[in-house]
Amino acid sequence: xxxxxxxxxxxxTTTPKLYLPILKPSSQMSNIRLAKxxxxxxxxxx
Numbered sequence: 001x002x003x004x005x006x007x008x009x010x011x012x013t014t015t016p017k018l019y020l021p022i023l024k025p026s027s028q029m030s031n032i033r034l035a036k037x038x039x040x041x042x043x044x045x046x
Contacts, residue, residue, distance in 0.1 A: 018032060
């Protein structure tokens with residue numbers, strides 16, 4: 001709903017838990033950043 005009507009009323013920053021089941025538990029990954037490319041989401045025609 002927030003995507004249709006604009007930003008959500010509460011801008012609370014949260015850190016989601018990252019779950020990558022295909023990786024071995026002994027693998028250590030730190031400082032992972034997730035991003036969204038506007039060009040990728042806006043490249044389709046209506």
